[in-house]
Amino acid sequence: GAVVSQHPSWVICKSGTSVKIECRSLDFQATTMFWYRQFPKQSLMLMATSNEGSKATYEQGVEKDKFLINHASLTLSTLTVTSAHPEDSSFYICSAKRTGGGYTFGSGTRLTVV
Amino acid sequence: GQQLNQSPQSMFIQEGEDVSMNCTSSSIFNTWLWYKQDPGEGPVLLIALYKAGELTSNGRLTAQFGITRKDSFLNISASIPSDVGIYFCAGHSGGGADGLTFGKGTHLIIQP
Helix, strand or coil, X not given: CCCEEEEXXXXXXXXXXXXXXXXXXXXXXXXXXXXXXXCCCCCCEEEEEEECCCCCEECCCCCCCCEEEEEEECCEEEEEECCCCHHXXXXXXXXXXXXXXXXXXXXXXXXXXC | CCCEXXXXXXXXXXXXXXXXXXXXXXXXXXXXXXXXXXCCCCXXXXXXXXXXXXXXXXXXXXXEECCCCCEEEEEECCCCHHHCEEEXXXXXXCCCCXXXXXXXXXXXXXXX
């Protein structure tokens, strides 16, 4: 149990376009999901906390207008990278918090902006 | 913000050897977690620690939550080739909506 599905696993897009990444909790409901970014050979850095039915909370230095988060249901959060640029190329990972504690991570999305 | 200092950054060991890595923090965490990440994948939880002083095992893995709540270690006994990967400690300071703070990772390389 406690599976988080993240899609797509990789995407290549042109500079200036937008990309949407989905994160689904398959067998549990997640009122809170988290989005992390990981650059090569570095650690995971929390970008934002996604709350079902309310606005996301962004970490300091993360542009909320660039990284749009929507958590419209208890099993789905989406991250849209708007007007992507090469410096946005990274590994994006979502995580869902389970009732009673515990964090399950998705398998990540490798974004390459060319 | 909070930071976790994880060491060592990398380890080169022989198969069968024991491994030890640790994380320290300047601030208190209420939960310590240890994850393993394979290339191109998300982190997978190995051990979760919820109480200061707690010592927990998961097969060949053992982890402890430091008494001060500012540190934790992970030991792997009798390493095998599939233990290769990057190990991350992560801390949670409390509150229902807080995400995790991750250490910089320990890259484990095993020589057969």
